[in-house]
Amino acid sequence: MTTRKIYLAELEELTEKVSLMGQKLEEMIGSVKKALTEMDGELAKAIIAQDDDIDELERTVEHGCIRIVAKQQPVATDLRRVTSIMRLIGDIERIADHCGDISEYIIALTGESIIPMPENILEMFDVMKKMVGMTIESFITENVQETEEVTKMDDIVDDYFEKIKDELCIAMKHNPEHIRAYADYLLIAKYVERMADHSTNIAEWTAFIVTGDLEQYMNI
Amino acid sequence: MAEKKPAKFSVQDLSLYYGDFKALNQINMEIPQNEIIAFIGPSGCGKSTFLKTINRMNDLIEGVKVEGKIYMDGTDIYKDIDVIKLRQKVGMVFQQPNPFPMSIYDNVAYGPRIHGIKKKSQLDEIVETSLKQAAIWDEVKDRLKKNALGMSGGQQQRICIARALAVEPEVILMDEPTSALDPISTLKIEDLAVELKEKYTIIIVTHNMQQASRISDRTAFFLTGDVIEYGETEEIFNNPVQKKTEDYITGRFG
Numbered sequence: 477m478t479t480r481k482i483y484l485a486e487l488e489e490l491t492e493k494v495s496l497m498g499q500k501l502e503e504m505i506g507s508v509k510k511a512l513t514e515m516d517g518e519l520a521k522a523i524i525a526q527d528d529d530i531d532e533l534e535r536t537v538e539h540g541c542i543r544i545v546a547k548q549q550p551v552a553t554d555l556r557r558v559t560s561i562m563r564l565i566g567d568i569e570r571i572a573d574h575c576g577d578i579s580e581y582i583i584a585l586t587g588e589s590i591i592p593m594p595e596n597i598l599e600m601f602d603v604m605k606k607m608v609g610m611t612i613e614s615f616i617t618e619n620v621q622e623t624e625e626v627t628k629m630d631d632i633v634d635d636y637f638e639k640i641k642d643e644l645c646i647a648m649k650h651n652p653e654h655i656r657a658y659a660d661y662l663l664i665a666k667y668v669e670r671m672a673d674h675s676t677n678i679a680e681w682t683a684f685i686v687t688g689d690l691e692q693y694m695n696i
Numbered sequence: 697m698a699e700k701k702p703a704k705f706s707v708q709d710l711s712l713y714y715g716d717f718k719a720l721n722q723i724n725m726e727i728p729q730n731e732i733i734a735f736i737g738p739s740g741c742g743k744s745t746f747l748k749t750i751n752r753m754n755d756l757i758e759g760v761k762v763e764g765k766i767y768m769d770g771t772d773i774y775k776d777i778d779v780i781k782l783r784q785k786v787g788m789v790f791q792q793p794n795p796f797p798m799s800i801y802d803n804v805a806y807g808p809r810i811h812g813i814k815k816k817s818q819l820d821e822i823v824e825t826s827l828k829q830a831a832i833w834d835e836v837k838d839r840l841k842k843n844a845l846g847m848s849g850g851q852q853q854r855i856c857i858a859r860a861l862a863v864e865p866e867v868i869l870m871d872e873p874t875s876a877l878d879p880i881s882t883l884k885i886e887d888l889a890v891e892l893k894e895k896y897t898i899i900i901v902t903h904n905m906q907q908a909s910r911i912s913d914r915t916a917f918f919l920t921g922d923v924i925e926y927g928e929t930e931e932i933f934n935n936p937v938q939k940k941t942e943d944y945i946t947g948r949f950g
Contacts (some may be wrong), residue, residue, distance in 0.1 A: 480947050549906060551933045552942045688935030 483548050486558065488538050492516040494561055497533045497578045498570050498612030500526070503607050504575045505671075509581060513598060513663070517586040520579035530572040548582055558565075560676060560681040564615070567674040571608065574674075581660045588657045594643050600636035603629055604668050607675040615682045626679040633672035640665045699944050702729035703898045704867060704868045705750065710764035712754065714816050721921040722764065723847035727914075729866075732889055732927065734814045734908035737918035738949070746918070747869050750899065751786035752779050768867075778816045784811065787860030791872040795854035800827075800836050803855055807863035816860070823860050830858035842917045850881025857888065868892065870900040874907065887909050895943055905945055909933045 481554050504526055511519040541562045544550060557600050607629050644658045644665075651658075684690050705727040712720040720742045727733055735743035745754065752773065754760045766773045773782055781814070784807075795803050804823045812860040813819060823840070823870070832854040843853050853873060858869055870889070874882040888913055889898050908915050909929055912925050916926040923933060925941040936942045943949045 483947070551905070551909070551945050552936055554946050555934065 483544070486544055487550075487554060488546075490537055490558070490561055493533060493537045494568075494608045495539070495612070495616050497537070497548045497565060498615065499531070500530055501568055501572055501575075501608055502551075502612060504530075504572055504600065504607060505608055508575045508582075508596075509580055509605060511582050512593075512601065515582065515586055516517060517583045518521055520582040520586075523579040524576045527572050529632060530569055536567045537561060537565050551686075553685070556685045560685045564678045564681040567677045571671045571674045575669050578664050578667050581664050585660050588654075589661070591647075591654045591657045593650070594640050594647075594665070595660050596636055596640055597668075598663065600633055600665065600667050603636070604632050604672040604675065607633070607672055607679075611675050611678040611682065614679060618686050619675070620679075620683040620686045623679045627676055630672050630676045633669055637665050637669040643661065671672070701730055703727060704729035704768065707766075707853055707901075708765040710746075710761075710762070710766060712742075712749060713759075713761040714757070715759040719921055720749070723913055723923055725916065725923060725926055727897065727899065728760050729897045730893055730895075731872040731913040732893050732900060732911055734901065734906065734912035734915045735901045735918060736908050736915060736943070737904070737924075740920075741793070741865040741918040742921040743916075743918040744871055747871055747899060749803075750867070750869055751783050753788070755779065759846045784816040784863050785861065785865055785867060786867040788863035788869040788871070789853070789856050789860055791875050793849055793856050793876070795847075795852050796856050797843065797845055799841045799856055800844045801840040801848070804858050804862045807859060810825070811863060823858075827855075827877065829861050829892065830854045831884060831891070832858060850877050850884060853877060853881065853885060854888065855884075861892075865896065867897045867899070870898065872903060875903060882907070905933075917944060921946070 478694050483487060504523060507519060507523050507526075510516065511523060541558050544558055546556075554594075607626050610626055610629075614620055614622055648655050648658045683692065703726045707723050707725040707727070707944075710723040711718060723746060725840070734777060735747060737743045746827050748754045749762060754762065755946075762774060762946060763880045768777075768782075768785070771777050796806060798806075801823055807820060808822050813822070821907060824833065827836060832851060835851060836842075836855070844852060847855065853876075857868070857873075874885050877885065884909060889900065892898060893913075898907075900912065912929045914927065914930045915932040917924045917932065917938075918935075925936055927937070927939045931937075932941060933945060936945065
């Protein structure tokens with residue numbers, strides 16, 4: 477294989493590994509949804525263990541990026557791809573971490589007094605889940621037409637968070653004996669909100685790879 | 697976005713033929729003063745040919761025909777200026793360091809002497825200033841009478857730059873000036889080019905893409921006699937408009 481073909485194969489491999497990270501992340505998020513809906517502590521424990529896979533993939537991709545920069549001095553689209561991948565794998569890894577964080581609160585909630593799950597939290601979760609799916613898809617297909625839509629969905633998630641926070645504050649006042657459980661739900665909602673933010677970042681970096689315009693989506 | 701500087705050269709519909717072969721195809725380009733302009737492109741794309749049209753080095757080649765215009769500060773360089781005067785204003789540094797087989801001092805004083813300067817004190821001053829500007833004074837000040845050919849390649853190249861500067865040019869053309877040099881000498885020439893652009897306009901032909909992106913303000917990509925893309929270097933290397941440019945700089949060409 478010529479050196480150039482090796483380089484192109486290395487770039488291709490990076491993209492494939494990121495896709496794999498994305499695929500694993502979507503599976504994790506699916507499991508978190510199930511664990512949350514069914515308050516399944518055992519499933520939540522299994523999710524926490526899965527996080528290591530994504531961490532390891534992140535390190536592999538990061539090393540690959542550094543190696544390509546050092547050895548190949550990429551420019552133009554290649555440079556944008558490598559630098560953007562270095563950023564967006566951090567976002568994927570953070571979302572996976574938050575899957576673990578939410579799982580820990582699911583485990584905590586199964587051991588605490590049973591209170592009804594705040595209204596809207598599953599709906600909020602579904603919007604975030606859809607955002608992650610769309611951003612991973614747009615990274616793979618390099619179709620960035622949906623970037624704007626993802627950014628708009630982030631606003632919906634933010635609104636849900638504010639609503640849930642208000643609802644939980646009222647509940648805490650009325651039922652202070654369940655305050656710990658309410659706090660757990662509040663933190664879950666906050667993690668979902670952060671996951672949506674990271675998903676927006678991924679969408680923006682993907683748009684940068686394709687368009688080369690760093691400002692275009694960052695200011696929406 | 698780089699600040700728009702006044703144009704040093706305005707090139708209009710410039711074509712050049714070697715006999716029947718069209719080596720440059722209707723080039724249009726504005727070259728701002730006090731900037732470094734890099735010409736990149738594969739061998740035979742016309743970048744060196746174009747560089748040579750700027751101080752009319754192609755005049756010496758038989759069968760060359762030039763169409764179109766090159767204006768320097770508004771003056772048509774193929775019509776309204778004496779070629780000796782043009783080459784005094786537009787100096788050139790070549791791929792292989794080519795000092796004359798004489799002392800370092802005489803190399804640098806060669807041009808000023810031809811232009812009629814005879815007074816020793818004046819020549820001394822020009823030699824010192826030029827060698828200082830070429831960032832080699834400290835290395836050669838104690839051996840100015842030594843033969844320039846005894847110096848290293850990198851030092852010879854800087855002596856050639858000093859020789860070009862000695863006639864007080866306005867523009868320096870560099871045709872792959874570091875391709876025969878080691879990385880440290882290369883870095884010195886690059887630093888020098890960046891320093892010199894304060895006073896001069898520098899046009900550099902290079903096969904070293906990193907060099908173009910490191911030091912130039914603007915880059916032109918040549919292919920088979922055409923300028924495919926010409927723009928700010930940062931744009932060319934981050935987000936080129938033309939697919940051919942992208943393919944060339946990322947090595948997907950051919």
